[in-house]
Each structure stands twice: as structure tokens, then as C-alpha cells.
Amino acid sequence: MKRRGFLAAAGAAFVAGCNKIADSSAGKTVLDAAESWHKGAHRLLTNREALAPEYPLSAISPFFRGNGSTDPRNGDYPRHVEEGFVNWRLEVGGLVENPLSLDLENLRKLPQRTQVTRHDCVEGWSAIGEWTGPQLSVLLEAAGLREEAKFIVFRCADNLNGDDYYESVDLIDAYHPQTIIAHRLNGEPLPVKNGAPLRARVERQLGYKHAKYLTGIELVASLDAIGLGKGGYWEDYGGYQWYAGM
Numbered sequence: 001m002k003r004r005g006f007l008a009a010a011g012a013a014f015v016a017g018c019n020k021i022a023d024s025s026a027g028k029t030v031l032d033a034a035e036s037w038h039k040g041a042h043r044l045l046t047n048r049e050a051l052a053p054e055y056p057l058s059a060i061s062p063f064f065r066g067n068g069s070t071d072p073r074n075g076d077y078p079r080h081v082e083e084g085f086v087n088w089r090l091e092v093g094g095l096v097e098n099p100l101s102l103d104l105e106n107l108r109k110l111p112q113r114t115q116v117t118r119h120d121c122v123e124g125w126s127a128i129g130e131w132t133g134p135q136l137s138v139l140l141e142a143a144g145l146r147e148e149a150k151f152i153v154f155r156c157a158d159n160l161n162g163d164d165y166y167e168s169v170d171l172i173d174a175y176h177p178q179t180i181i182a183h184r185l186n187g188e189p190l191p192v193k194n195g196a197p198l199r200a201r202v203e204r205q206l207g208y209k210h211a212k213y214l215t216g217i218e219l220v221a222s223l224d225a226i227g228l229g230k231g232g233y234w235e236d237y238g239g240y241q242w243y244a245g246m
Ligand SMILES: Nc1nc2c(c(=O)[nH]1)N[C@H]1C(S)=C(S)[C@@H](COP(=O)(O)O)O[C@H]1N2
Pocket: 064, 065, 066, 067, 068, 069, 120, 121, 122, 156, 157, 158, 165, 166, 193, 194, 195, 207, 208, 209, 210, 211, 212, 213
């Protein structure tokens, strides 16, 4: 999709959001309508395409802590660690024309973006790190979005209390130039504690949106059928807001 096409798509999504409010008498709950309005209002009041601040190398934190899952022990993950992630795959699927199954070599051969950014966790800590990887937009262009696609769901390998971690963003954040699938932190392959071998960086959003241990990127029309329906692990189980923009 060309940039212009994307802006048009975002505009269409906003109009669709307004239509939802108009339809509220026809079965939509008032809360649904309010949420649509809220998402639409963010698009009008803030420039969602603005870049997050980037920092000089000298600002990099000496230690980038790990948070949440830092050493997954479930499923095949420990085997992948032992193998050096040579058999890791990132699946791009759902509402796409050409599903992709990419290994780390495929991802490293794509054009790369490197950015020094600050990570802010709602628990009250921040860290600055240098992240490298292909832009998510490049993967989405390769896969080709179907018209119904409205959200990106990040699927993760780590299991927390019975549910694998998952997160989601809309297409504005998905196509944001600083949204990358990072495989390096501070010039080294991602450490396990920070999401090896792949994690999302969504720089305009709070820490919990930056899904680690990425196995899949799924295009969906609605978040209703994902987890408990609020769009992410912490949204479903911790009461966090879906929109975590800064
Ligand atoms: N798969 C997965 N992704 C995750 C988490 C997690 O537990 N599992 N924790 C989130 C939270 S709350 C934060 S603050 C960041 C922490 O990233 P870090 O471990 O690199 O500091 O990852 C986010 N992404």
C-alpha cells in the first residue's frame, strides 16, 4: 500500500468509526460507541504519525532490564534457545493476500531501521536502547492486506498463567515508520530477557504493547475474538487500556 493509500485507509477507518456511533440504536451498546468515539478523537486531536523522540548513542542505558516474561520455559521455546533460533519462524497471516513464513535470515536481509528510543513501562521505569529490525510496514506490503484488515495481532511464544501473551495495534501504529520487528538490541542479537529472537517496537506506545518472543503477526477485522476481546494480555487480565499512546 502506498503512503497516500494508507492515509486514505486511516480516513476510511475513522469514517467507519463514526458510522458505528450512528448505528448504536441498531444494537451497538453505548459503551462500544463511546470507545469508537474515543479512538476517533485520538486521531483528530493528536498527530498519530509523529515520530517518538530518538536519542544519541551516549544516552543508551547501561542495563536494559527485562520485565514480564524474561525466561520462557513453555513449549518449544527452550529448544529454540539451544538451537540459536535457526528454526524460528515468524508467520504473517490472517486477512492477507500472501501469508508469509519468515526465518531470521529472511528478516535480516530486508532493509533495516535502527533507532535509539526510550521504553516506558506503566510500572514506573524507563530505559533507553538501540533497536534494529525491518519496519513492520515492509512485511505488510509483502503480505498484502485484504480490505477488511483493521488491526494487527502480535502472537508470542511465552505462556503466562495459561494464555500466550498477545497484543494488538491499529493500522496507524502498524504503518508508523518507527514500528519495527526488532532482532537486535544495542548492536547484539536480542537477549532472551528482552524477547529473543524477535520483538515488536511500537515507539509511540507504552511498554506492554512491545510484544516479545514474536511468532506471528495476524491481520484481523475485529479484536472481539482475540483472547477475552480487549485486544491484549494485560488489557484482558490486568485492566490496562488498549490505546497506550504517548
Ligand atoms: N511476550 C511478551 N511481551 C511482553 C511482555 C511479556 O511479559 N511477554 N511484557 C511487556 C511489558 S509490561 C513490558 S514493560 C515490556 C518489557 O520489555 P523488556 O523485557 O525488554 O524490558 O515487554 C512487554 N512485552
